[in-house]
Amino acid sequence: MSAFVAVAETGTISAAASQLMLSPSAVSLAISDLGVQLTPTGQAMLARARVLLQQPSEMEAESIDASGELSGPLSIGCYPTVGPTVLPPLLARFTDRYPAVTIRFHEATADELAIKLDSGELDTVIVYDLDIPPTWQSATLLTRHPALVVAHDHPLARETGPITLAEAAGEPMVLLDTAPSAAHAMRMCAAAGFTPTIAYRTANYETVRAFVGWGLGWTIMLQRPLPETYGGLGVVAHRLGDPVAEPVRLLIAWKKGALLSRATREFIRFAVDRYATDDADQRS
Numbered sequence: 001m002s003a004f005v006a007v008a009e010t011g012t013i014s015a016a017a018s019q020l021m022l023s024p025s026a027v028s029l030a031i032s033d034l035g036v037q038l039t040p041t042g043q044a045m046l047a048r049a050r051v052l053l054q055q056p057s058e059m060e061a062e063s064i065d066a067s068g069e070l071s072g073p074l075s076i077g078c079y080p081t082v083g084p085t086v087l088p089p090l091l092a093r094f095t096d097r098y099p100a101v102t103i104r105f106h107e108a109t110a111d112e113l114a115i116k117l118d119s120g121e122l123d124t125v126i127v128y129d130l131d132i133p134p135t136w137q138s139a140t141l142l143t144r145h146p147a148l149v150v151a152h153d154h155p156l157a158r159e160t161g162p163i164t165l166a167e168a169a170g171e172p173m174v175l176l177d178t179a180p181s182a183a184h185a186m187r188m189c190a191a192a193g194f195t196p197t198i199a200y201r202t203a204n205y206e207t208v209r210a211f212v213g214w215g216l217g218w219t220i221m222l223q224r225p226l227p228e229t230y231g232g233l234g235v236v237a238h239r240l241g242d243p244v245a246e247p248v249r250l251l252i253a254w255k256k257g258a259l260l261s262r263a264t265r266e267f268i269r270f271a272v273d274r275y276a277t278d279d280a281d282q283r284s
Helices: 001-011 013-020 024-030 040-064 087-097 110-119 179-190 204-215 262-283
Strands: 070-078 101-106 124-128 134-142 147-151 172-177 195-203 219-221 235-241 246-253
Touching: 001 024, 001 101, 013 024, 013 040, 040 134, 070 087, 070 110, 087 101, 087 262, 110 124, 110 246, 134 172, 134 195, 134 262, 147 204, 172 204, 172 219, 179 219, 204 219, 204 235, 246 262
Parallel strands: 070 101, 070 124, 172 195
Antiparallel strands: 124 246, 134 246, 147 219, 147 235
């Protein structure tokens, strides 16, 4: 099974043999019934094999620590906009409390995260509640309101309170071109009655902020951007109204029916509790 997963992930018998420190002939013999190019049966077995291989290592890691300290591997995925904002303080607090947990982090688009979570490469993901697969189970961490972001010297920057998205219709847009952010922004523009003129596209959250700060266009963001870009230029975020932009939940999600490790279960509980506490503090 280890040989099967290694060949599927590396793509060749020789690369898998090097990774497993075995001879190519030994690896070839081990996977001879499946073939190097995965058949439909092999593809179906791959996700299950990863889970089965992971479970013994998790059980061993948990049983070795007789003190009861939480340990073992944990693989977490998130959107690119969540990576520099929500995830760092969460991981810092979690690893401070559970230093024996080994965390692997992967930042990717919605499509890539879905593939990796469903295949068992990731244990849990932090994503927005936008077109998530029905095969996922989730819990809410917090709620974000979409905002129109403009340069600090833009005429709309001086407005107070919610503004109308259509007010920006005649100006160029800087699109955060990553799934599902791009589709969500385009749906919002359509609801406001216009198709935006997209001057620039980028999958990088910080690049979007910098372009907006330099006056190259406006954008829509769920994350509240820092008021100053790398170049020292300011940006301003305004909540949207008319039509009122629906809030979007930030979720922690995992695959339905998956056998979650102790570390994964605790991280999910820890994340939900942390943000529930933050919300209570903000309301008090």
